[in-house]
Amino acid sequence: MKIYGVAVLSACFIAGQLIGEALGIFFHFDGNIGGVGFGMLLLIVLGDWIKKKKWLDTESESGIHFWSGMYIPVVIAMSSTQNVKAALSGGWVALVVGVFATLLCFSLIPLLSRLQQRTDPSL
């Protein structure tokens, strides 16, 4: 049943959020630290394990796949609800800082990925 898959996804999501909140309290930071990341790690590990044990059939798994298919639509809805006007009205400082700092980060990607390849034990 599809709801089984959705329930597994929800369990991972909530557990991840709880870990993130707990970390936030621990570090005296008003917010959630990596809750989504922990949720993803849980789903990767749990999903793998459940597949091996064959606890979820394809039908149940499709409940999770539906939500990953909804991902792009959610992002479209999100981008249409951003405060774009404020971003453009921030003036030159906002534009210059935003553009330069971002481009610099982009330019570091090939550098770090070369570093990663060099340390890759499988190569």
Add this chain to the structure above:
Amino acid sequence: MDFVLKLFAKNELIVAFLVVGLIMLVSVFISQKLLRNKIPGAAVAITLGLVLAYFGGKKGIADIPLFAGLAFFGGSMMRDFSIVSTAMGASLSEIKKTGWVGVISLFIGIAVAFFVGGSIGYFMGYTDIKSVATIGAGACTFIVGPVTGAALGASSDIIAISIAIGVIKTVIVTILTPLIAKRIGLNNPQTAMIYGGLMGTTSGVAAGLAATDPKLVPYGALTATFYTGLACLLCPSVYYFILSFFI
């Protein structure tokens, strides 16, 4: 007419599904017929979303009652839930392969954004340390800016600028990623994780990767989701302390 609007307001989430479906339909048409598949449909749709947002207010187009459901559909709960769902099928061995470089990319990404962003702000006339730190934090993400600004007691116009910087970053990352993915070698899980750690804006990273290659979304999103939390910790403390040696 009145009863139609009332009906739409009562079923706002369903209306949002319909609206996003229509945006997607138009975008795929533009992508295939006008752009000859050079820019993927998802990238066109996300850009179109941003253009639409310009005609709204604080919450983008959701400020118009007819489109209010989009705020829920694209809100943090749905966003985080669907991001987590993309992890199904991500491979643990690919993540392990990236290893410590993924973690390092987080620290470097935050440091570069904070210090470079802050320096530019400094040379553009914002010379007091609180403003420099807040502007630098804004160059991380639009959440880190206000969090840092509030922690340090920066003025509200500086905080507004820091939010604007973060939003501009998200917009640039969203639009630029699919365009330059080939040139920076962004076509494998390892590079996607490094990219997520360096850029940090979860929405930008996820949207950019979705438009580039949906298979890469979970890897980039995984590192990016640690960015904001880590940056909120580092910017007002360690990095601010380092900054105080220079100003």
